[in-house]
Amino acid sequence: YLEVNNSKKLRAVIGTFVGGEIPDLNRLYEIGKKYNVTIIEDALNTIGAFYNDNLVGNIGADMTVFAMNPSNGKSTVSNAGFIVTNNEELANRARLLRTHAINSSFDSFGNLDYIYDVVDIGHKYDMTDLEAAFNLAQFYKANTFIERRQEIAELYIQNLTGIKHITVPEFNEDHLYTQFIVKVDKNRDGFARELKKEGINTGLTYIPLHLLTYYKQKYKLKITAYGNALNTYGQILSLPMYPSLSNEEVIYICDTIKQIAKEWI
Numbered sequence: 001y002l003e004v005n006n007s008k009k010l011r012a013v014i015g016t017f018v019g020g021e022i023p024d025l026n027r028l029y030e031i032g033k034k035y036n037v038t039i040i041e042d043a044l045n046t047i048g049a050f051y052n053d054n055l056v057g058n059i060g061a062d063m064t065v066f067a068m069n070p071s072n073g074k075s076t077v078s079n080a081g082f083i084v085t086n087n088e089e090l091a092n093r094a095r096l097l098r099t100h101a102i103n104s105s106f107d108s109f110g111n112l113d114y115i116y117d118v119v120d121i122g123h124k125y126d127m128t129d130l131e132a133a134f135n136l137a138q139f140y141k142a143n144t145f146i147e148r149r150q151e152i153a154e155l156y157i158q159n160l161t162g163i164k165h166i167t168v169p170e171f172n173e174d175h176l177y178t179q180f181i182v183k184v185d186k187n188r189d190g191f192a193r194e195l196k197k198e199g200i201n202t203g204l205t206y207i208p209l210h211l212l213t214y215y216k217q218k219y220k221l222k223i224t225a226y227g228n229a230l231n232t233y234g235q236i237l238s239l240p241m242y243p244s245l246s247n248e249e250v251i252y253i254c255d256t257i258k259q260i261a262k263e264w265i
Contacts, residue, residue, distance in 0.1 A: 010035060010037055011037055011038065012037055012038040012039070012040055013028065013031060013032060013035075013037055013038070013039055013040070014040045014041075014042050015028045015039070015040070015041050015042060015061075016042040017041070017042060017043045017044070017045065017046045017049075017056075018179075018206070019045070019177070019178055019179035019180075019181055019205075019238075020045055020046055020049070020149070020175055020176030020177050020178035020179060021172075021175050021176075022046065022049055022050075022051045022056065022174060022175075025041075025051050025056075025059060025060065025061075026052075026060075028041075028061075029059075029060040029061070032060075032062075038062045038063070039060070039061045039062050039063075040061065040062065040063045040064075040065065041056065041057070041061040041063070041064040041065065042065055043056050043057065043064050043065060043066055044065060044066060044067040044069075044081070045067065045176065045178035045179075046066070046176055046178070047066050047068075047139070047142050048142040048143055048145075048146050048176070049146075049174065049176050050174060051174070057084045058084070062085060062087055062090060063083055063084070063085040063087070063090055064083070064084050064085070065081060065082075065083050066081060066082055066083075066084070067079065067080070067081040068080045068081065068082075068135040068138060068139065069081075080127050080131055080132075080135050096119070096120065096122065097120065097122040097123065097125070098122065098123075098124075098125035098126050099122065099124065099125070099126055100118060100122045100123065100124060101118055101119050101120035101121060101122030102116055102117070102118050102119075102122070103116055103117045103118075103119060144243070145243045146176055148243040149176060149177040149178065149241060149242075149243060150171075150173070150175070150176075150177055152177070152180070152241060152243075152245055152250055153171060153175070153177040153180055153241075154171055155247060155250045155251070155254070156168060156180055156182075156239065156250065156253075156254065157169070157170070157171050159250075159251065159254035159255075159258075160182065160254055160257060160258075163257065163258055163261050164261050164262070165184060165185050165186045165261055166182055166183070166184060166257065166261060167182060167183040167185070168182050169181070169182075177241060178241070179203075179205060179238045179241055180238065180239045180240075180241040181205075181236050181237070181238050181239075182236070182237055182239060183232075183235045183236055183237075184235055184236075184237050185235055188234065188235055188236075188237055191237070191260065192204075192237055194260045195256065195257070195260065198256045198260075200239075200240065200253055200256060201240065202237050202238060202239060202240070203237070203238035204233075204236070204237065204238065205238055206233075207233065208226060208229040208230060208233050210222075210223070210225045210226055210229070211223065211230075211233075239253060240253060
C-alpha cells in the first residue's frame with residue numbers, strides 16, 4: 001500500500017503491534033530506507049518482546065513507543081508510557097513536549113531562573129513519582145508476566161483446537177499474548193452474549209478505522225473499502241487474558257465455550 005500510494009507528503013510510517021504479536025519489522029525497515037522516512041514502532045503492548053533474537057525497541061526503528069497499562073498484563077496505577085530512541089533530536093523533542101514545551105526554569109547547578117518560555121504546543125505527559133516507582137517495579141516483572149500469558153495461551157489452544165466454528169491461533173513462543181484472539185465464524189455477537197450470561201466477559205478491541213465516523217467522513221470511505229479488515233472484524237473475539245487468571249478459570253472458560261458451540265451455534 002505504501003509503495004502504491006507514496007507521495008512527497010509521506011514523513012513517517014507507524015507499524016502497529018496487535019495483541020502482543022510482532023509484525024514483519026524487516027519489511028518495515030526496508031520501506032523506511034527506500035522512502036527516507038521515520039519509522040515509529042507502535043509497540044504499546046510488547047514490552048520484553050524479541051524479533052529475530054533482538055529485543056524490540058533496539059532494532060531498526062527511529063522510535064519505539066511502549067505502554068504500562070492493564071492490557072500489558074500489569075497492575076498499574078496509571079496509563080503511563082515511554083519512548084525509546086537512539087536519535088538525540090527526537091529524544092529532546094519528546095522531553096520538551098511532555099511538560100507543555102516549557103524550557104527548564106533551573107539549571108543543573110540549581111540556579112533559579114524566574115523567566116521561563118513556552119516554545120511550542122505541548123501537554124502534561126510526565127508521571128508523578130508514585131506512578132514512576134510503581135510502573136518501574138512492574139517493568140522488572142515483565143518476563144514473569146510474559147511467561148504466564150504464554151502458559152494461558154497454550155491452555156486455550158490445547159482445549160479449544162478443533163471446536164466447531166472456533167478458530168484459535170497456533171502457539172508462537174515469540175508472541176506475548178497480551179490478548180488472546182479467536183475467530184467465531186457464525187454469529188460472533190450472539191456467541192459473546194451467551195458467554196456473558198455465564199460470567200465470561202469478552203472484548204472486541206479494534207474496530208476498523210474506516211467504520212468510525214471521523215475517518216469515514218474525512219476520507220469519504222465506504223464500508224467495503226477494506227474488505228479483509230471488515231471480514232476479520234466480523235469474526236474476531238478476545239477471550240480473558242491476564243497473568244492472574246488461574247488455570248481453573250481458563251478451563252472453565254474453555255468448557256463453557258465448548259458447551260455453547262455444541263448446543264447453540
